[in-house]
Structure formats: structure tokens, C-alpha cells
Amino acid sequence: MEKNFIKILLVEDDINLGFLLIEFLESNGFDVKLYRDGESGFKGFQKGQFDFCILDVMLPNIDGFTLAKKIRTENKKIPIIMLTARSLQEDKIKGFNIGIDDYITKPFDEEELICRIKAILMRVGIDENIKDAILFKIGKYQFDYKNQMLSFYDSKKRLTAKESEILRFLCLSKNKIVKRNDIMISVWGNDDYFIGRSLDVFISKLRKHLDKDPNIKIESIPRVGVVLSDKVN
Numbered sequence: 001m002e003k004n005f006i007k008i009l010l011v012e013d014d015i016n017l018g019f020l021l022i023e024f025l026e027s028n029g030f031d032v033k034l035y036r037d038g039e040s041g042f043k044g045f046q047k048g049q050f051d052f053c054i055l056d057v058m059l060p061n062i063d064g065f066t067l068a069k070k071i072r073t074e075n076k077k078i079p080i081i082m083l084t085a086r087s088l089q090e091d092k093i094k095g096f097n098i099g100i101d102d103y104i105t106k107p108f109d110e111e112e113l114i115c116r117i118k119a120i121l122m123r124v125g126i127d128e129n130i131k132d133a134i135l136f137k138i139g140k141y142q143f144d145y146k147n148q149m150l151s152f153y154d155s156k157k158r159l160t161a162k163e164s165e166i167l168r169f170l171c172l173s174k175n176k177i178v179k180r181n182d183i184m185i186s187v188w189g190n191d192d193y194f195i196g197r198s199l200d201v202f203i204s205k206l207r208k209h210l211d212k213d214p215n216i217k218i219e220s221i222p223r224v225g226v227v228l229s230d231k232v233n
Contacts, residue, residue: 011041038062170228
């Protein structure tokens, strides 16, 4: 099944950065609504059904910390990333005490932002927000992420937790390159050399699990990433 779009509330007063982020996030499969100040951002949050928040710290009317606190009173679980031009320790402590999930300091790499978003979504359980992201069709296989079950007609195989997390990550970007670092950070929370070796082992195991359908291929692209190819879907 195809996923529904994750809806992101973006509150950023720099209009140029805001539009750049909209374009980049939407190109990566997210649905984004931009607000330019904290007051309108909070009103937008109350009206919309958002799955994720990205808030600038320095905002007109209501600053990012106050906005995050108000959002937390409405929804204690929604993930929040704060964007800041400052990297002061007291700012980070203040934000984490409010209950934000992560910080990213300007200027930042857009790919890093995507990686952090995906890592947080995996941690909080993205299936709670995307109802269609629990069951996947991969060629002639059916993958039940919630129950860690891979089915091929009447044959069923229970995957390990790590195998399920990696396969689900690949399914969400089927037929597209997924960066190795994105997978490692989302699944393990780190991307060092030893985790990279572990990822290679798990990819090999997933190839064996899916080898009954010749239309399915998991291809490793050196120094780039991994692609789950499905010629049928």
C-alpha cells in the first residue's frame, strides 16, 4: 500500500528559507503548510491535522519556544524539531525541557533535516500517524510491519525487529535510492563503521527472504545507498 502524506507544520519567518524548505520537503513526499509567525502558526496547528512540527526559534508575535509549549498543551506526542541560528546550550536545555524532539542549527544541510525527520518518525512509530504504512505489497509478497510478518502466498516468515525496520524503510521509498546513513540513523540512531557492517548483513538477509520473486531486487549502490526495486509495483 502507498503511504499517506505526512503533514508538516512549518513556522519560519524567513520567507526564502520557508519556500526552499517547502519545495525540498514536498519533493521528499511530505505535505507542508508554511506560517510566518508564531501566532498564525498556532492557529494553523489548531485548525489542521498535522503529524510533525518544524519551528523556528526566533519568530514574530510568539517565539518558537512559546509556540512549542502551546503545541505541547494541545498534543503531547507530536514530534517537534526546532530551527535555530544559535547553538547555545541553555537554549537547547530550554527546548528539551518543553518536550521538543530535536534541534537543528542554521545553516543546515537539507538532507540532514530529512534524515532527522525520518529518524524521529521511526522512533515515535510512524504507523500511528500513517494508517496505510503498516501493510506493504512487494511484488508477490505481503509485508505486515506491525506483526513483523512477511508472506509469500501461504508461506509466512516472522522477521526480526531490525529486519522489519529496515524493510519498512525501504518500502516507504520503493524504487528510489535510500541513503545508507538515513537507514542507520533511523534504525540504530548512529551511522558509524560497525553499524554499516551490520546493515550489510541485514540487507543480505532481506535479499534471501525475498528471493522467491525474481521481480524484486535489493541493490546496494557503493558509497550512495540502497534501492528496493519492484518491477511489478
